Amino acid sequence: MRKKSWGLLALAAGLLLGGFLPRADAETTEPAGTPPAVEEPEVVSEAATLIDSETGTVLYAKNADEQLYPASITKIVTGIIALENTKPDEIVTVSKEARNEDGTRIYLEEGEQLPMGKLLYGMLMNSGNDAATAVAEHIDGSKEKFAERMNQFVQDKIGTTSTHFVNPSGLPDPAQVTTAADMAKIASYAMKNETFRKIVSTKTMPWDGQVWKSELVNHNRMLWDYEGANGVKNGYTTEAGNTLVTSAVRDGMELIVVVLQAPGNQQAYDDTRKLLDYGFAAFAKQTVISAGQTFEVQDGAEPVQWQADQALTAVVRKDETPEATVRPDGQVTLRTKFGDQPIGRLTAKVEQKTAKDVHASSVGSQLDSTSDSGGSTMQKVVWYVWLFQLLLFALWFRLKLKRRRRY
Structure with a gap:
Protein backbone atom coordinates (compact mmCIF):
# COMPACT_ATOMS: atom_id res chain seq x y z
CA MET A 1 0.00 0.00 0.00
CA ARG A 2 2.88 2.34 0.78
CA LYS A 3 4.46 1.71 -2.62
CA LYS A 4 1.09 2.22 -4.32
CA SER A 5 0.59 5.55 -2.52
CA TRP A 6 4.03 6.83 -3.38
CA GLY A 7 3.54 5.69 -6.97
CA LEU A 8 0.26 7.59 -7.09
CA LEU A 9 2.04 10.61 -5.65
CA ALA A 10 4.77 10.47 -8.31
CA LEU A 11 2.18 10.03 -11.08
CA ALA A 12 0.21 13.06 -9.85
CA ALA A 13 3.34 15.15 -9.61
CA GLY A 14 4.39 14.13 -13.10
CA LEU A 15 0.98 14.95 -14.55
CA LEU A 16 0.91 18.27 -12.79
CA LEU A 17 4.39 19.33 -13.76
CA GLY A 18 4.33 17.85 -17.25
CA GLY A 19 0.74 18.51 -18.30
CA PHE A 20 -0.43 21.58 -16.44
CA LEU A 21 2.61 23.78 -15.98
CA PRO A 22 3.53 25.79 -19.09
CA ARG A 23 5.95 23.91 -21.29
CA ALA A 24 9.31 25.54 -21.80
CA ASP A 25 9.11 25.26 -25.56
CA ALA A 26 5.66 26.90 -25.59
CA GLU A 27 6.51 29.82 -23.33
CA THR A 28 10.14 30.42 -24.21
CA THR A 29 11.42 30.90 -27.71
CA GLU A 30 15.00 30.99 -28.76
CA PRO A 31 16.05 34.48 -29.82
CA ALA A 32 16.14 34.88 -33.55
CA GLY A 33 19.56 34.99 -35.07
CA THR A 34 20.86 38.54 -35.20
CA PRO A 35 21.52 39.56 -38.78
CA PRO A 36 25.08 40.59 -39.52
CA ALA A 37 25.69 44.29 -39.11
CA VAL A 38 25.79 46.29 -42.33
CA GLU A 39 28.42 49.01 -42.30
CA GLU A 40 27.67 52.55 -43.37
CA PRO A 41 29.08 53.34 -46.81
CA GLU A 42 31.75 55.90 -47.55
CA VAL A 43 30.43 58.72 -49.75
CA VAL A 44 32.47 61.38 -51.53
CA SER A 45 29.75 64.02 -51.84
CA GLU A 46 30.19 66.98 -49.52
CA GLN A 286 8.85 47.09 -37.96
CA THR A 287 5.75 47.55 -35.82
CA VAL A 288 6.80 49.73 -32.89
CA ILE A 289 3.34 50.12 -31.31
CA SER A 290 0.48 47.69 -31.90
CA ALA A 291 -3.12 48.73 -32.48
CA GLY A 292 -4.99 48.92 -29.17
CA GLN A 293 -1.92 49.42 -26.98
CA THR A 294 -2.50 51.86 -24.12
CA PHE A 295 0.13 54.10 -22.57
CA GLU A 296 0.19 56.23 -19.45
CA VAL A 297 2.56 59.19 -19.42
CA GLN A 298 3.13 61.82 -16.78
CA ASP A 299 2.02 65.36 -17.70
CA GLY A 300 3.13 67.43 -14.75
CA ALA A 301 1.32 66.10 -11.68
CA GLU A 302 -1.36 64.29 -13.65
CA PRO A 303 -1.00 61.10 -15.70
CA VAL A 304 -2.33 61.14 -19.27
CA GLN A 305 -3.41 58.00 -21.10
CA TRP A 306 -3.28 57.36 -24.83
CA GLN A 307 -4.36 54.43 -26.95
CA ALA A 308 -3.12 53.53 -30.42
CA ASP A 309 -6.04 53.35 -32.85
CA GLN A 310 -3.80 51.62 -35.37
CA ALA A 311 -0.38 50.05 -35.48
CA LEU A 312 2.53 52.46 -35.69
CA THR A 313 5.48 51.32 -37.78
CA ALA A 314 8.96 52.70 -38.33
CA VAL A 315 12.02 51.84 -40.36
CA VAL A 316 14.70 50.64 -37.93
CA ARG A 317 17.94 48.69 -38.14
CA LYS A 318 17.40 44.97 -38.56
CA ASP A 319 19.97 44.19 -35.87
CA GLU A 320 18.38 46.46 -33.23
CA THR A 321 15.25 46.42 -31.10
CA PRO A 322 13.31 49.66 -31.56
CA GLU A 323 12.85 51.77 -28.45
CA ALA A 324 9.99 54.24 -28.53
CA THR A 325 8.68 56.83 -26.11
CA VAL A 326 5.19 58.33 -25.88
CA ARG A 327 5.13 61.98 -24.86
CA PRO A 328 2.29 63.68 -22.93
CA ASP A 329 0.90 65.12 -26.20
CA GLY A 330 0.69 61.66 -27.78
CA GLN A 331 3.76 62.15 -29.98
CA VAL A 332 5.78 58.95 -30.39
CA THR A 333 9.55 59.27 -30.78
CA LEU A 334 12.06 56.62 -31.76
CA ARG A 335 15.50 56.55 -30.18
CA THR A 336 18.23 56.41 -32.83
CA LYS A 337 21.91 57.27 -33.17
CA PHE A 338 20.76 60.64 -34.53
CA GLY A 339 18.67 61.35 -31.42
CA ASP A 340 14.99 60.90 -30.61
CA GLN A 341 13.05 61.23 -33.86
CA PRO A 342 9.24 61.58 -34.20
CA ILE A 343 7.60 58.68 -36.04
CA GLY A 344 3.90 59.43 -35.47
CA ARG A 345 1.26 60.45 -33.02
CA LEU A 346 -1.37 58.58 -31.00
CA THR A 347 -4.80 60.04 -31.66
CA ALA A 348 -7.13 58.56 -29.06
CA LYS A 349 -7.04 59.85 -25.49
CA VAL A 350 -8.64 57.38 -23.08
CA GLU A 351 -10.25 57.60 -19.67
CA GLN A 352 -8.07 57.21 -16.60
CA LYS A 353 -7.39 53.59 -15.73
CA THR A 354 -5.60 51.80 -12.96
CA ALA A 355 -1.90 51.23 -13.24
CA LYS A 356 -2.50 47.52 -13.98
CA ASP A 357 -4.31 48.38 -17.23
CA VAL A 358 -1.60 50.49 -18.84
CA HIS A 359 1.92 50.10 -20.16
CA ALA A 360 4.86 52.26 -19.20
CA SER A 361 5.52 55.29 -21.36
CA SER A 362 8.95 54.18 -22.56
CA VAL A 363 8.68 50.91 -24.44
CA GLY A 364 10.56 48.69 -26.79
CA SER A 365 8.55 46.60 -29.20
CA GLN A 366 10.16 43.40 -27.97
CA LEU A 367 9.34 44.24 -24.35
CA ASP A 368 5.79 45.20 -25.29
CA SER A 369 5.19 41.87 -27.00
CA THR A 370 6.51 39.83 -24.09
CA SER A 371 5.65 41.78 -20.93
CA ASP A 372 2.06 40.52 -20.68
CA SER A 373 2.98 36.92 -21.36
CA GLY A 374 5.84 37.13 -18.84
CA GLY A 375 3.52 38.38 -16.08
CA SER A 376 0.81 35.84 -16.79
CA THR A 377 3.36 33.01 -16.87
CA MET A 378 4.66 33.92 -13.41
CA GLN A 379 1.12 34.06 -12.08
CA LYS A 380 0.42 30.59 -13.50
CA VAL A 381 3.56 29.19 -11.91
CA VAL A 382 2.51 30.50 -8.46
CA TRP A 383 -0.94 28.87 -8.80
CA TYR A 384 0.50 25.56 -10.01
CA VAL A 385 2.99 25.42 -7.13
CA TRP A 386 0.17 26.10 -4.67
CA LEU A 387 -2.00 23.35 -6.23
CA PHE A 388 0.92 20.94 -6.19
CA GLN A 389 1.49 21.56 -2.48
CA LEU A 390 -2.23 21.04 -1.84
CA LEU A 391 -2.14 17.73 -3.70
CA LEU A 392 0.89 16.59 -1.74
CA PHE A 393 -0.89 17.42 1.50
CA ALA A 394 -4.00 15.48 0.41
CA LEU A 395 -1.96 12.42 -0.54
CA TRP A 396 0.02 12.60 2.71
CA PHE A 397 -3.20 12.85 4.72
CA ARG A 398 -4.74 9.87 2.89
CA LEU A 399 -1.61 7.81 3.48
CA LYS A 400 -1.67 8.67 7.17
CA LEU A 401 -5.32 7.54 7.50
CA LYS A 402 -4.53 4.23 5.85
CA ARG A 403 -1.65 3.63 8.23
CA ARG A 404 -3.92 4.21 11.23
CA ARG A 405 -6.50 1.77 9.88
CA ARG A 406 -3.76 -0.79 9.32
CA TYR A 407 -2.63 -0.62 12.89
Whole structure:
Protein backbone atom coordinates (compact mmCIF):
# COMPACT_ATOMS: atom_id res chain seq x y z
CA MET A 1 0.00 0.00 0.00
CA ARG A 2 2.88 2.34 0.78
CA LYS A 3 4.46 1.71 -2.62
CA LYS A 4 1.09 2.22 -4.32
CA SER A 5 0.59 5.55 -2.52
CA TRP A 6 4.03 6.83 -3.38
CA GLY A 7 3.54 5.69 -6.97
CA LEU A 8 0.26 7.59 -7.09
CA LEU A 9 2.04 10.61 -5.65
CA ALA A 10 4.77 10.47 -8.31
CA LEU A 11 2.18 10.03 -11.08
CA ALA A 12 0.21 13.06 -9.85
CA ALA A 13 3.34 15.15 -9.61
CA GLY A 14 4.39 14.13 -13.10
CA LEU A 15 0.98 14.95 -14.55
CA LEU A 16 0.91 18.27 -12.79
CA LEU A 17 4.39 19.33 -13.76
CA GLY A 18 4.33 17.85 -17.25
CA GLY A 19 0.74 18.51 -18.30
CA PHE A 20 -0.43 21.58 -16.44
CA LEU A 21 2.61 23.78 -15.98
CA PRO A 22 3.53 25.79 -19.09
CA ARG A 23 5.95 23.91 -21.29
CA ALA A 24 9.31 25.54 -21.80
CA ASP A 25 9.11 25.26 -25.56
CA ALA A 26 5.66 26.90 -25.59
CA GLU A 27 6.51 29.82 -23.33
CA THR A 28 10.14 30.42 -24.21
CA THR A 29 11.42 30.90 -27.71
CA GLU A 30 15.00 30.99 -28.76
CA PRO A 31 16.05 34.48 -29.82
CA ALA A 32 16.14 34.88 -33.55
CA GLY A 33 19.56 34.99 -35.07
CA THR A 34 20.86 38.54 -35.20
CA PRO A 35 21.52 39.56 -38.78
CA PRO A 36 25.08 40.59 -39.52
CA ALA A 37 25.69 44.29 -39.11
CA VAL A 38 25.79 46.29 -42.33
CA GLU A 39 28.42 49.01 -42.30
CA GLU A 40 27.67 52.55 -43.37
CA PRO A 41 29.08 53.34 -46.81
CA GLU A 42 31.75 55.90 -47.55
CA VAL A 43 30.43 58.72 -49.75
CA VAL A 44 32.47 61.38 -51.53
CA SER A 45 29.75 64.02 -51.84
CA GLU A 46 30.19 66.98 -49.52
CA ALA A 47 26.81 66.34 -47.87
CA ALA A 48 24.35 63.47 -47.93
CA THR A 49 21.43 61.99 -46.06
CA LEU A 50 19.17 58.93 -46.19
CA ILE A 51 15.67 58.99 -44.69
CA ASP A 52 12.52 56.91 -44.48
CA SER A 53 10.08 58.80 -46.69
CA GLU A 54 6.98 57.94 -44.63
CA THR A 55 8.16 59.15 -41.23
CA GLY A 56 11.22 61.22 -42.09
CA THR A 57 13.39 59.08 -39.80
CA VAL A 58 17.06 59.76 -40.53
CA LEU A 59 19.01 56.59 -41.33
CA TYR A 60 22.28 58.16 -42.45
CA ALA A 61 23.74 61.66 -42.42
CA LYS A 62 26.95 63.33 -43.53
CA ASN A 63 27.17 67.09 -43.12
CA ALA A 64 23.39 67.04 -43.51
CA ASP A 65 22.95 70.54 -42.03
CA GLU A 66 25.67 72.24 -44.10
CA GLN A 67 24.29 74.99 -46.34
CA LEU A 68 25.15 74.36 -50.00
CA TYR A 69 23.81 75.35 -53.41
CA PRO A 70 20.88 73.23 -54.64
CA ALA A 71 21.00 73.81 -58.44
CA SER A 72 17.98 72.33 -60.25
CA ILE A 73 16.63 70.28 -57.35
CA THR A 74 15.11 73.67 -56.48
CA LYS A 75 12.44 72.77 -59.05
CA ILE A 76 11.02 70.17 -56.63
CA VAL A 77 9.69 73.08 -54.58
CA THR A 78 8.47 74.99 -57.64
CA GLY A 79 6.64 71.88 -58.84
CA ILE A 80 4.84 71.01 -55.61
CA ILE A 81 3.77 74.64 -55.07
CA ALA A 82 2.33 74.74 -58.59
CA LEU A 83 0.44 71.48 -58.06
CA GLU A 84 -1.09 72.75 -54.82
CA ASN A 85 -2.06 76.18 -56.16
CA THR A 86 -3.09 75.66 -59.79
CA LYS A 87 -5.04 73.24 -61.98
CA PRO A 88 -3.39 71.09 -64.67
CA ASP A 89 -5.52 72.63 -67.44
CA GLU A 90 -4.75 76.24 -66.53
CA ILE A 91 -3.22 77.99 -69.53
CA VAL A 92 0.19 79.58 -68.95
CA THR A 93 1.41 82.30 -71.33
CA VAL A 94 5.19 82.42 -71.76
CA SER A 95 6.76 85.84 -71.16
CA LYS A 96 9.80 87.34 -72.83
CA GLU A 97 11.83 86.82 -69.63
CA ALA A 98 10.89 83.15 -69.50
CA ARG A 99 11.71 82.77 -73.18
CA ASN A 100 15.23 84.15 -72.64
CA GLU A 101 15.99 82.33 -69.36
CA ASP A 102 19.54 81.04 -68.91
CA GLY A 103 20.58 77.41 -68.65
CA THR A 104 18.68 74.27 -69.59
CA ARG A 105 15.51 75.01 -71.56
CA ILE A 106 12.61 73.34 -73.34
CA TYR A 107 12.71 76.16 -75.90
CA LEU A 108 9.49 77.95 -75.09
CA GLU A 109 8.58 80.87 -77.33
CA GLU A 110 7.42 84.27 -76.14
CA GLY A 111 3.62 84.26 -76.22
CA GLU A 112 3.42 80.46 -76.40
CA GLN A 113 0.53 79.05 -74.36
CA LEU A 114 0.63 75.68 -72.64
CA PRO A 115 -1.42 73.92 -69.95
CA MET A 116 0.21 74.02 -66.51
CA GLY A 117 0.32 70.20 -66.34
CA LYS A 118 2.36 69.92 -69.54
CA LEU A 119 4.70 72.68 -68.41
CA LEU A 120 5.44 70.83 -65.17
CA TYR A 121 6.56 67.76 -67.13
CA GLY A 122 8.96 69.94 -69.10
CA MET A 123 10.27 71.49 -65.90
CA LEU A 124 10.67 68.37 -63.75
CA MET A 125 11.68 65.83 -66.42
CA ASN A 126 13.81 67.98 -68.73
CA SER A 127 14.75 70.59 -66.09
CA GLY A 128 13.57 73.53 -68.19
CA ASN A 129 14.55 76.80 -66.53
CA ASP A 130 12.27 78.64 -68.94
CA ALA A 131 9.39 76.47 -67.75
CA ALA A 132 10.20 77.24 -64.10
CA THR A 133 10.14 80.97 -64.78
CA ALA A 134 6.85 80.69 -66.69
CA VAL A 135 5.29 78.78 -63.77
CA ALA A 136 6.50 81.32 -61.21
CA GLU A 137 5.27 84.30 -63.22
CA HIS A 138 1.88 82.68 -63.79
CA ILE A 139 1.35 82.17 -60.04
CA ASP A 140 2.84 85.34 -58.55
CA GLY A 141 3.68 87.69 -61.41
CA SER A 142 7.46 87.56 -60.97
CA LYS A 143 10.27 85.22 -59.97
CA GLU A 144 11.08 87.40 -56.98
CA LYS A 145 7.54 87.30 -55.61
CA PHE A 146 7.34 83.57 -56.20
CA ALA A 147 10.62 83.08 -54.31
CA GLU A 148 9.02 84.71 -51.29
CA ARG A 149 6.22 82.15 -51.54
CA MET A 150 8.78 79.35 -51.80
CA ASN A 151 10.54 80.41 -48.61
CA GLN A 152 7.34 80.74 -46.62
CA PHE A 153 6.10 77.41 -47.98
CA VAL A 154 9.14 75.32 -47.03
CA GLN A 155 9.48 76.94 -43.62
CA ASP A 156 5.84 76.94 -42.53
CA LYS A 157 4.48 73.87 -44.27
CA ILE A 158 7.48 71.53 -44.41
CA GLY A 159 9.56 72.73 -41.48
CA THR A 160 12.91 73.51 -43.11
CA THR A 161 15.40 75.51 -41.09
CA SER A 162 18.34 76.36 -43.36
CA THR A 163 16.92 76.79 -46.88
CA HIS A 164 16.50 80.05 -48.79
CA PHE A 165 15.43 80.61 -52.40
CA VAL A 166 15.72 83.64 -54.67
CA ASN A 167 14.59 82.01 -57.93
CA PRO A 168 12.38 79.06 -58.96
CA SER A 169 14.89 77.19 -61.12
CA GLY A 170 18.10 76.85 -59.12
CA LEU A 171 20.27 79.17 -61.22
CA PRO A 172 23.37 80.24 -59.27
CA ASP A 173 22.97 82.88 -56.58
CA PRO A 174 24.94 83.21 -53.34
CA ALA A 175 21.67 83.51 -51.39
CA GLN A 176 20.11 80.37 -52.91
CA VAL A 177 21.06 77.68 -50.39
CA THR A 178 19.72 74.51 -48.84
CA THR A 179 20.88 71.49 -46.84
CA ALA A 180 20.67 67.75 -47.42
CA ALA A 181 18.39 67.44 -44.39
CA ASP A 182 16.01 70.14 -45.64
CA MET A 183 15.89 68.77 -49.18
CA ALA A 184 15.05 65.30 -47.85
CA LYS A 185 12.09 66.78 -45.97
CA ILE A 186 11.00 68.67 -49.08
CA ALA A 187 11.20 65.56 -51.27
CA SER A 188 9.32 63.46 -48.73
CA TYR A 189 6.54 66.06 -48.67
CA ALA A 190 6.37 66.35 -52.45
CA MET A 191 6.28 62.58 -53.01
CA LYS A 192 3.05 62.38 -51.04
CA ASN A 193 1.36 64.15 -53.95
CA GLU A 194 0.27 61.53 -56.50
CA THR A 195 0.55 63.85 -59.51
CA PHE A 196 4.06 64.87 -58.50
CA ARG A 197 5.00 61.18 -58.12
CA LYS A 198 3.67 60.44 -61.59
CA ILE A 199 5.63 63.27 -63.21
CA VAL A 200 9.00 62.56 -61.58
CA SER A 201 8.75 58.81 -62.26
CA THR A 202 8.01 59.30 -65.98
CA LYS A 203 11.01 58.27 -68.07
CA THR A 204 10.06 59.60 -71.50
CA MET A 205 7.27 61.71 -72.97
CA PRO A 206 6.60 63.16 -76.44
CA TRP A 207 6.97 66.95 -76.59
CA ASP A 208 5.14 68.99 -79.18
CA GLY A 209 6.00 72.61 -78.47
CA GLN A 210 5.52 75.62 -80.68
CA VAL A 211 9.10 75.48 -81.96
CA TRP A 212 10.60 72.44 -80.24
CA LYS A 213 9.20 69.07 -81.20
CA SER A 214 11.03 66.22 -79.56
CA GLU A 215 10.86 63.69 -76.76
CA LEU A 216 11.41 64.57 -73.12
CA VAL A 217 13.87 62.19 -71.46
CA ASN A 218 14.02 62.33 -67.68
CA HIS A 219 17.47 63.51 -66.63
CA ASN A 220 17.41 61.32 -63.51
CA ARG A 221 19.34 58.19 -64.57
CA MET A 222 18.40 56.34 -61.39
CA LEU A 223 14.99 55.63 -62.96
CA TRP A 224 16.75 53.34 -65.42
CA ASP A 225 19.68 52.11 -63.33
CA TYR A 226 18.23 51.30 -59.91
CA GLU A 227 15.51 48.77 -59.07
CA GLY A 228 12.57 50.47 -57.42
CA ALA A 229 13.64 54.05 -58.21
CA ASN A 230 10.61 56.31 -58.71
CA GLY A 231 12.01 59.88 -58.62
CA VAL A 232 13.00 62.58 -57.91
CA LYS A 233 15.34 65.22 -59.51
CA ASN A 234 18.97 65.92 -60.37
CA GLY A 235 20.83 69.19 -60.80
CA TYR A 236 24.12 70.75 -61.77
CA THR A 237 25.85 74.11 -61.86
CA THR A 238 29.54 74.92 -61.63
CA GLU A 239 28.97 76.51 -58.23
CA ALA A 240 26.76 73.72 -56.83
CA GLY A 241 28.53 70.75 -58.36
CA ASN A 242 26.26 67.76 -58.90
CA THR A 243 23.13 67.46 -56.75
CA LEU A 244 20.72 64.56 -56.74
CA VAL A 245 17.53 63.67 -54.88
CA THR A 246 16.35 60.07 -55.34
CA SER A 247 13.41 58.04 -54.08
CA ALA A 248 13.17 54.25 -54.29
CA VAL A 249 10.74 51.60 -53.04
CA ARG A 250 11.44 48.00 -52.01
CA ASP A 251 9.79 45.61 -49.58
CA GLY A 252 7.15 48.14 -48.60
CA MET A 253 9.78 50.79 -47.70
CA GLU A 254 10.29 54.05 -49.54
CA LEU A 255 13.68 55.64 -48.93
CA ILE A 256 14.93 59.05 -50.02
CA VAL A 257 18.58 59.95 -50.61
CA VAL A 258 19.95 63.46 -51.06
CA VAL A 259 23.54 64.16 -52.13
CA LEU A 260 24.90 67.69 -52.49
CA GLN A 261 28.11 68.97 -54.07
CA ALA A 262 29.26 65.70 -55.54
CA PRO A 263 32.54 66.20 -57.44
CA GLY A 264 31.07 64.67 -60.59
CA ASN A 265 27.93 63.25 -62.14
CA GLN A 266 29.02 59.64 -61.74
CA GLN A 267 30.02 60.19 -58.11
CA ALA A 268 26.56 61.57 -57.33
CA TYR A 269 24.94 58.43 -58.73
CA ASP A 270 27.47 56.12 -57.07
CA ASP A 271 26.93 57.72 -53.65
CA THR A 272 23.17 57.52 -54.08
CA ARG A 273 23.31 53.86 -55.07
CA LYS A 274 25.54 53.03 -52.08
CA LEU A 275 23.18 54.75 -49.65
CA LEU A 276 20.07 53.07 -51.07
CA ASP A 277 21.77 49.67 -51.01
CA TYR A 278 22.77 50.30 -47.39
CA GLY A 279 19.25 51.40 -46.46
CA PHE A 280 17.52 48.37 -47.93
CA ALA A 281 20.11 45.95 -46.54
CA ALA A 282 20.42 47.33 -43.01
CA PHE A 283 16.88 48.54 -42.26
CA ALA A 284 13.36 47.13 -42.28
CA LYS A 285 9.90 48.35 -41.41
CA GLN A 286 8.85 47.09 -37.96
CA THR A 287 5.75 47.55 -35.82
CA VAL A 288 6.80 49.73 -32.89
CA ILE A 289 3.34 50.12 -31.31
CA SER A 290 0.48 47.69 -31.90
CA ALA A 291 -3.12 48.73 -32.48
CA GLY A 292 -4.99 48.92 -29.17
CA GLN A 293 -1.92 49.42 -26.98
CA THR A 294 -2.50 51.86 -24.12
CA PHE A 295 0.13 54.10 -22.57
CA GLU A 296 0.19 56.23 -19.45
CA VAL A 297 2.56 59.19 -19.42
CA GLN A 298 3.13 61.82 -16.78
CA ASP A 299 2.02 65.36 -17.70
CA GLY A 300 3.13 67.43 -14.75
CA ALA A 301 1.32 66.10 -11.68
CA GLU A 302 -1.36 64.29 -13.65
CA PRO A 303 -1.00 61.10 -15.70
CA VAL A 304 -2.33 61.14 -19.27
CA GLN A 305 -3.41 58.00 -21.10
CA TRP A 306 -3.28 57.36 -24.83
CA GLN A 307 -4.36 54.43 -26.95
CA ALA A 308 -3.12 53.53 -30.42
CA ASP A 309 -6.04 53.35 -32.85
CA GLN A 310 -3.80 51.62 -35.37
CA ALA A 311 -0.38 50.05 -35.48
CA LEU A 312 2.53 52.46 -35.69
CA THR A 313 5.48 51.32 -37.78
CA ALA A 314 8.96 52.70 -38.33
CA VAL A 315 12.02 51.84 -40.36
CA VAL A 316 14.70 50.64 -37.93
CA ARG A 317 17.94 48.69 -38.14
CA LYS A 318 17.40 44.97 -38.56
CA ASP A 319 19.97 44.19 -35.87
CA GLU A 320 18.38 46.46 -33.23
CA THR A 321 15.25 46.42 -31.10
CA PRO A 322 13.31 49.66 -31.56
CA GLU A 323 12.85 51.77 -28.45
CA ALA A 324 9.99 54.24 -28.53
CA THR A 325 8.68 56.83 -26.11
CA VAL A 326 5.19 58.33 -25.88
CA ARG A 327 5.13 61.98 -24.86
CA PRO A 328 2.29 63.68 -22.93
CA ASP A 329 0.90 65.12 -26.20
CA GLY A 330 0.69 61.66 -27.78
CA GLN A 331 3.76 62.15 -29.98
CA VAL A 332 5.78 58.95 -30.39
CA THR A 333 9.55 59.27 -30.78
CA LEU A 334 12.06 56.62 -31.76
CA ARG A 335 15.50 56.55 -30.18
CA THR A 336 18.23 56.41 -32.83
CA LYS A 337 21.91 57.27 -33.17
CA PHE A 338 20.76 60.64 -34.53
CA GLY A 339 18.67 61.35 -31.42
CA ASP A 340 14.99 60.90 -30.61
CA GLN A 341 13.05 61.23 -33.86
CA PRO A 342 9.24 61.58 -34.20
CA ILE A 343 7.60 58.68 -36.04
CA GLY A 344 3.90 59.43 -35.47
CA ARG A 345 1.26 60.45 -33.02
CA LEU A 346 -1.37 58.58 -31.00
CA THR A 347 -4.80 60.04 -31.66
CA ALA A 348 -7.13 58.56 -29.06
CA LYS A 349 -7.04 59.85 -25.49
CA VAL A 350 -8.64 57.38 -23.08
CA GLU A 351 -10.25 57.60 -19.67
CA GLN A 352 -8.07 57.21 -16.60
CA LYS A 353 -7.39 53.59 -15.73
CA THR A 354 -5.60 51.80 -12.96
CA ALA A 355 -1.90 51.23 -13.24
CA LYS A 356 -2.50 47.52 -13.98
CA ASP A 357 -4.31 48.38 -17.23
CA VAL A 358 -1.60 50.49 -18.84
CA HIS A 359 1.92 50.10 -20.16
CA ALA A 360 4.86 52.26 -19.20
CA SER A 361 5.52 55.29 -21.36
CA SER A 362 8.95 54.18 -22.56
CA VAL A 363 8.68 50.91 -24.44
CA GLY A 364 10.56 48.69 -26.79
CA SER A 365 8.55 46.60 -29.20
CA GLN A 366 10.16 43.40 -27.97
CA LEU A 367 9.34 44.24 -24.35
CA ASP A 368 5.79 45.20 -25.29
CA SER A 369 5.19 41.87 -27.00
CA THR A 370 6.51 39.83 -24.09
CA SER A 371 5.65 41.78 -20.93
CA ASP A 372 2.06 40.52 -20.68
CA SER A 373 2.98 36.92 -21.36
CA GLY A 374 5.84 37.13 -18.84
CA GLY A 375 3.52 38.38 -16.08
CA SER A 376 0.81 35.84 -16.79
CA THR A 377 3.36 33.01 -16.87
CA MET A 378 4.66 33.92 -13.41
CA GLN A 379 1.12 34.06 -12.08
CA LYS A 380 0.42 30.59 -13.50
CA VAL A 381 3.56 29.19 -11.91
CA VAL A 382 2.51 30.50 -8.46
CA TRP A 383 -0.94 28.87 -8.80
CA TYR A 384 0.50 25.56 -10.01
CA VAL A 385 2.99 25.42 -7.13
CA TRP A 386 0.17 26.10 -4.67
CA LEU A 387 -2.00 23.35 -6.23
CA PHE A 388 0.92 20.94 -6.19
CA GLN A 389 1.49 21.56 -2.48
CA LEU A 390 -2.23 21.04 -1.84
CA LEU A 391 -2.14 17.73 -3.70
CA LEU A 392 0.89 16.59 -1.74
CA PHE A 393 -0.89 17.42 1.50
CA ALA A 394 -4.00 15.48 0.41
CA LEU A 395 -1.96 12.42 -0.54
CA TRP A 396 0.02 12.60 2.71
CA PHE A 397 -3.20 12.85 4.72
CA ARG A 398 -4.74 9.87 2.89
CA LEU A 399 -1.61 7.81 3.48
CA LYS A 400 -1.67 8.67 7.17
CA LEU A 401 -5.32 7.54 7.50
CA LYS A 402 -4.53 4.23 5.85
CA ARG A 403 -1.65 3.63 8.23
CA ARG A 404 -3.92 4.21 11.23
CA ARG A 405 -6.50 1.77 9.88
CA ARG A 406 -3.76 -0.79 9.32
CA TYR A 407 -2.63 -0.62 12.89
